[in-house]
Amino acid sequence: MNESPRPELVVSGFPRKRARWIELATSGDHKDVARILISGALGFLFIAVIEFLLMRLQLAIPENKFLSPVGFNRMLSLYGGTAIFFFALPLAIGLAYYVAPLQVGARGTALPRLGQIGMALWVAGAVVLYAGFMYTPSEAGVNPFAPLTETAFLSNNGVDAWATSVGLATLGFVLISIDLLTTLRNMRTPGMAWRRVPIFAWGATVGSWLMLFVGPVFLAALTMLMIDRNYDGIFFADGSGGAPLLWQHLSWIFFSGAYMLILIFAFGAIAEIVTAFSGKPLFNRSAVMTSLAAIAVIGTLAWMQNMLTAPIGLGWMYFAMLMSLALIIPVGLVVFNLIATLFGGVLRMRAPLLYAVGALSLISIGLAAEIQQSLVAAAWDIKNTTDATAATHFALIGGAVFGGLAALHYWYPKMTGRTMGESLARISFWTMLLGVLVTFVPLALAGYDEGQVIDAYKFFDATGVNAYNLIATIGAFVLAAGIVMSLVNAISSRVNGAEAGHDPWGGDTLEWFTLSPPDPHNFDVLVDVRSERPMRDIREAIAHRTASAELPTRESQPVA
Amino acid sequence: MAPHSPGTDQIDTLLWIGFVAAAIVVVAINLALFYAIRRYRGERGAEPRQISGGRRIQFRVAGVLTVFAAVVFILGIIFTGKAHETPTTGDAGLTAQESAPLEIEATGQQWLWRYTYPNGAFSYYKLVVPVDTAVKLKLVSTDVVHTWNVPDLAGKRDAVPGKTNKVIFRANDEGSFTGDAATLSGQAYASMRTEVEVVSPAEYEEFIETQKTDIEAAQERVVGLIENGEVP
Numbered sequence: 082m083n084e085s086p087r088p089e090l091v092v093s094g095f096p097r098k099r100a101r102w103i104e105l106a107t108s109g110d111h112k113d114v115a116r117i118l119i120s121g122a123l124g125f126l127f128i129a130v131i132e133f134l135l136m137r138l139q140l141a142i143p144e145n146k147f148l149s150p151v152g153f154n155r156m157l158s159l160y161g162g163t164a165i166f167f168f169a170l171p172l173a174i175g176l177a178y179y180v181a182p183l184q185v186g187a188r189g190t191a192l193p194r195l196g197q198i199g200m201a202l203w204v205a206g207a208v209v210l211y212a213g214f215m216y217t218p219s220e221a222g223v224n225p226f227a228p229l230t231e232t233a234f235l236s237n238n239g240v241d242a243w244a245t246s247v248g249l250a251t252l253g254f255v256l257i258s259i260d261l262l263t264t265l266r267n268m269r270t271p272g273m274a275w276r277r278v279p280i281f282a283w284g285a286t287v288g289s290w291l292m293l294f295v296g297p298v299f300l301a302a303l304t305m306l307m308i309d310r311n312y313d314g315i316f317f318a319d320g321s322g323g324a325p326l327l328w329q330h331l332s333w334i335f336f337s338g339a340y341m342l343i344l345i346f347a348f349g350a351i352a353e354i355v356t357a358f359s360g361k362p363l364f365n366r367s368a369v370m371t372s373l374a375a376i377a378v379i380g381t382l383a384w385m386q387n388m389l390t391a392p393i394g395l396g397w398m399y400f401a402m403l404m405s406l407a408l409i410i411p412v413g414l415v416v417f418n419l420i421a422t423l424f425g426g427v428l429r430m431r432a433p434l435l436y437a438v439g440a441l442s443l444i445s446i447g448l449a450a451e452i453q454q455s456l457v458a459a460a461w462d463i464k465n466t467t468d469a470t471a472a473t474h475f476a477l478i479g480g481a482v483f484g485g486l487a488a489l490h491y492w493y494p495k496m497t498g499r500t501m502g503e504s505l506a507r508i509s510f511w512t513m514l515l516g517v518l519v520t521f522v523p524l525a526l527a528g529y530d531e532g533q534v535i536d537a538y539k540f541f542d543a544t545g546v547n548a549y550n551l552i553a554t555i556g557a558f559v560l561a562a563g564i565v566m567s568l569v570n571a572i573s574s575r576v577n578g579a580e581a582g583h584d585p586w587g588g589d590t591l592e593w594f595t596l597s598p599p600d601p602h603n604f605d606v607l608v609d610v611r612s613e614r615p616m617r618d619i620r621e622a623i624a625h626r627t628a629s630a631e632l633p634t635r636e637s638q639p640v641a
Numbered sequence: 642m643a644p645h646s647p648g649t650d651q652i653d654t655l656l657w658i659g660f661v662a663a664a665i666v667v668v669a670i671n672l673a674l675f676y677a678i679r680r681y682r683g684e685r686g687a688e689p690r691q692i693s694g695g696r697r698i699q700f701r702v703a704g705v706l707t708v709f710a711a712v713v714f715i716l717g718i719i720f721t722g723k724a725h726e727t728p729t730t731g732d733a734g735l736t737a738q739e740s741a742p743l744e745i746e747a748t749g750q751q752w753l754w755r756y757t758y759p760n761g762a763f764s765y766y767k768l769v770v771p772v773d774t775a776v777k778l779k780l781v782s783t784d785v786v787h788t789w790n791v792p793d794l795a796g797k798r799d800a801v802p803g804k805t806n807k808v809i810f811r812a813n814d815e816g817s818f819t820g821d822a823a824t825l826s827g828q829a830y831a832s833m834r835t836e837v838e839v840v841s842p843a844e845y846e847e848f849i850e851t852q853k854t855d856i857e858a859a860q861e862r863v864v865g866l867i868e869n870g871e872v873p
Contacts, residue, residue: 150828157673157825170658194660222825228802229785234751308778319803321673325786326801348774359681365694368703390788390823392806393801402717406710413706416692420673423688427683438678449666453659458715461796462642465788465823532642532792534823535756 104602108575110601111178112199118175125167130561132160133293141554143542153538154220161223166250167207169481173346174254176488177285180259184279184591188268188603199256206249209242219243222536227317227328232310248303255296258289272610277589283370284349288342291377295338302331333384341380345373347484348415351437355419355493357588358434359426364418372411389460398457405455432506436487439514440479447476456630465535470530471521478517486567494585498597499578502570509566516560523549642792646810651724653798662713728811734774735842742775749787749800752833764855768837771845780806791820791837812839824873
């Protein structure tokens with residue numbers, strides 16, 4: 082250092098490199114934050130699968146004694162919290178937080194510390210949920226209804242742990258959504274008008290708005306619950322002016338919004354994959370964009386579809402049915418346009434497209450079953466039966482597991498520089514598809530034919546559901562095996578995957594313009610966007626320039 | 642579910658309509674997907690035509706979807722309305738109940754149903770009702786949310802503390818019908834079952850009378866024991 086050619090400069094080298102995990106944990110880079118969210122979410126997928134298997138084992142034979150009633154209820158509460166707040170939502174939001182800023186050509190996010198705090202809150206929520214093992218997890222179910230959650234009925238601190246945990250996670254999602262939304266609104270590269278924004282980034286915009294609306298509603302409900310439990314509140318206690326139904330309204334608004342958010346992210350990812358692997362532009366882009374926004378609004382307004390047996394007026398039930406059925410129009414348009422994009426294309430059946438098609442198929446089964454669930458008098462029969470469990474799981478396994486894995490296979494090369502193993506991906510896909518059908522078709526039949534009720538820790542012999550439940554348990558193991566294969570694939574491909582290069586699929590959007598994985602500043606040059614398929618334009622410009630190489634370079638069209 | 646009341650007949654029809662609607666959606670989407678990936682599996686290097694859709698086809702598809710949703714909605718309203726109608730007591734039913742339904746209070750509590758009959762008698766777990774008679778169950782809860790659910794006789798309804806809900810049904814046939822509570826209510830939720838025994842009007846009258854005298858006798862005996870100082 083003393084022999085520096087310019088002694089007037091103090092040259093002490095770069096700051097010492099810190100350990101990789103410290104770099105990752107303290108980074109405000111949206112890609113680092115998103116990687117923690119995504120890998121955490123995949124880890125929690127594994128945990129949720131284990132919890133689901135334990136419940137299915139208990140329900141394999143009638144009046145089983147594998148889990149105690151309280152043990153089963155705790156497993157159920159953990160499973161619901163894990164699957165929704167620590168797998169499905171963070172996977173969707175994490176993927177969006179990684180990819181959407183790249184897609185709009187942003188060099189970072191607008192409020193990086195907000196996203197980082199959001200991720201930290203989410204991690205804290207996960208720790209609180211599972212630290213519950215040290216004392217007592219919640220026993221109140223997936224959406225714990227008041228007044229069961231009041232201290233009079235569950236006096237141990239399980240419900241407090243649950244409320245704290247999902248509250249921290251939701252607050253984290255809201256903060257990340259604020260950062261993502263600000264970025265997508267303000268930091269798009271020149272020429273990237275809303276009509277040219279990639280469909281996944283548009284889905285991220287709609288989903289972030291949705292989270293900004295429904296997240297605070299749920300946070301308010303959780304706050305009221307905590308006041309009820311710890312400071313003698315009466316929000317949800319009957320008598321003294323409280324209203325148990327208020328909890329159902331507030332929580333179902335959030336859960337309906339979260340359901341729609343997962344579907345919107347899945348549709349966005351599927352749209353990107355379908356366009357990239359068919360070599361065609363998205364059929365009717367503007368209709369898909371409008372429909373995604375409509376799904377967010379209408380789907381959330383249908384929250385009372387979950388309350389069709391509650392003491393609410395028949396008129397409100399009709400309103401819920403109207404909103405649920407109105408959802409057919411935007412969802413139908415999205416699905417129609419996605420399939421229309423496939424038609425006439427040149428389809429390369431690689432793993433991302435395979436998973437995307439599987440996701441569409443399962444979502445169609447789930448949402449079709451929801452049509453039946455939304456017919457008021459029909460719901461009086463099949464609501465809160467395993468038929469409803471099956472409908473929700475078809476849609477959400479389709480959206481979050483298959484849609485999430487489709488997105489993961491598609492963007493894995495961008496995140497790691499390597500592709501995920503193709504043959505393992507295929508085996509895993511078919512195993513999972515078989516598993517989903519063998520698990521949830523029998524459960525749907527048990528609910529539809531025999532009225533087997535939801536959330537019960539046991540069922541009785543001679544009620545006609547023995548065979549259905551045994552088959553469902555076997556199917557659950559097949560499904561779990563398939564999911565584990567995909568997780569193993571994701572882990573081992575980090576080092577063993579084939580080198581992918583920067584643009585392995587020939588996608589149309591800007592994330593394929595940068596390195597894999599991208600540098601912290603995302604792009605060396607800002608791209609000037611002229612159409613909704615900027616990467617295609619760039620490729621064509623390069624091809625054009627190579628073909629006419631004899632022209633002086635200064636007179637050729639600039640690439641970017 | 643095997644319908645045994647006019648209301649559940651309507652519910653059964655609507656379920657079937659919903660099933661047909663769902664089946665149409667599932668078959669249409671999956672056939673289209675299957676056809677697309679069979680027919681358009683591509684070769685390397687081929688360039689597809691760059692079609693990006695048109696306004697007209699969008700409006701047509703939206704129109705078809707709207708009609709589909711509207712038809713399902715209207716059918717839903719029609720059959721829900723029918724299922725919601727208060728049935729009238731028939732000739733074989735309890736003659737005193739021809740003008741208004743027989744009102745019985747069903748109280749949900751962790752983890753049992755209690756039924757209180759018009760004459761003040763009550764029973765736990767088992768509800769006895771006369772055949773061919775309109776019965777109105779007033780659903781209340783003393784603790785948490787419970788769902789009363791006997792699918793063969795009526796749709797399920799929640800008993801929410803602080804609120805009153807109601808189930809109205811008319812059993813067509815004599816017999817015994819069981820059901821499980823359908824909202825997670827705590828530890829013994831899975832065992833919270835109920836049985837509805839549909840009997841002839843005469844047997845019903847006899848049942849509530851016996852129940853009443855038995856309860857009174859038991860209470861008198863307890864009062865007697867207390868007065869004699871045999872129980873504290």
